[in-house]
Amino acid sequence: MKKIKLFNKAGKVIIFILIAIVIVVLIVVSAVINNLINKQLIDNKVPVKINKVEKKKITEKKEDKIFRTTRLEPNRQFFINIVYSGEEEIAQFKSKDLEMFDFEGTIPNLKIEFKNVADNTHGMEEWRNNKRDGLLQEYYDNGQLKLEIYYVSGFVRQYKEYFYDGILRKEVDYKDALKSIKNEEVGVGKIYGPKGSLMYEWNLTYDKHGGYNRSYGSNGELLIENIFDDNGKIIETSNFMQK
Numbered sequence: 001m002k003k004i005k006l007f008n009k010a011g012k013v014i015i016f017i018l019i020a021i022v023i024v025v026l027i028v029v030s031a032v033i034n035n036l037i038n039k040q041l042i043d044n045k046v047p048v049k050i051n052k053v054e055k056k057k058i059t060e061k062k063e064d065k066i067f068r069t070t071r072l073e074p075n076r077q078f079f080i081n082i083v084y085s086g087e088e089e090i091a092q093f094k095s096k097d098l099e100m101f102d103f104e105g106t107i108p109n110l111k112i113e114f115k116n117v118a119d120n121t122h123g124m125e126e127w128r129n130n131k132r133d134g135l136l137q138e139y140y141d142n143g144q145l146k147l148e149i150y151y152v153s154g155f156v157r158q159y160k161e162y163f164y165d166g167i168l169r170k171e172v173d174y175k176d177a178l179k180s181i182k183n184e185e186v187g188v189g190k191i192y193g194p195k196g197s198l199m200y201e202w203n204l205t206y207d208k209h210g211g212y213n214r215s216y217g218s219n220g221e222l223l224i225e226n227i228f229d230d231n232g233k234i235i236e237t238s239n240f241m242q243k
Contacts, residue, residue: 064088066107068114068125070095079118083107091130098149098156106130114138121146129153140164167196176205181232185213193218204228210235 064086070079073094083091083105091105107127111134115122120141126134131154138147144166150158161170170191177187183204191200197220202213210232215224227236 066090066110066112068112070114070116070118072118079116081114083112098159100154103130123147126151163194167194168192176207178204178206178211178230178232183232204232 066083066085068081068083070081072078073080078094078096081093081095081100082089085108089105091103091107093100093103095101107130109128111124111126113122113124116138121138123136123138123146125132125136128134132151133153134151136147136149136151137145140146142164144164145162146164147162148158148160149156155174156172157174159170159172159174160168163169170189172187172189174187179186181204185202186204188205189202190198193199197218198216200213200215202211204211204213210228210230212228213226214222217223221240223239223241225238225240226234229235
């Protein structure tokens with residue numbers, strides 16, 4: 001009986017050892033196989049394909065350009081002005097000299113370009129609350145400045161006009177203009193000849209309580225002077241040409 005029990009115990013030990021050996025062999029074989037696979041992949045340099053995600057192009061929507069064109073009406077009595085946003089007409093008005101009338105539509109509060117097809121001039125102007133407000137600059141086709149006008153809520157405050165060669169022709173300051181009289185020559189104004197010499201000037205302001213206008217000769221000599229009262233009526237005239 002003792003021999004049988006000892007055999008059984010020894011057999012269990014042997015079986016345990018055999019199982020351990022098998023496990024170790026399997027681990028070693030698995031490691032060898034993995035190394036062979038990895039080496040094969042490296043040797044063959046198998047490329048790994050990466051799908052690139054294309055960036056979506058983001059395009060900003062450009063706002064339509066605001067632009068004004070000016071042309072003479074058929075009878076040549078006034079100008080017709082049309083304001084566009086892109087190709088769409090958004091406003092129009094008529095103009096003569098510095099006066100605007102028959103206004104329709106709405107012009108955005110910004111600086112816009114304009115082109116006068118009748119005079120072949122172009123420039124920039126500022127608008128606010130459907131009125132010119134700020135600086136207007138108009139240029140001849142040769143690039144020289146033609147007009148420079150400063151507006152405040154639709155009213156002209158300063159005006160400058162130039163000859164085709166860039167020499168100043170006319171300047172007027174309307175800030176203190178005597179507005180109670182029917183006379184275009186209000187404020188402080190001067191008109192120059194093609195060579196820059198002063199030809200004519202006026203001063204009809206509240207500060208002067210009336211004022212004057214004066215004409216000059218080609219050599220700068222004073223020719224005629226008119227003195228005005230507070231109502232814009234001539235109260236005195238001096239003709240220096242007769243002296």
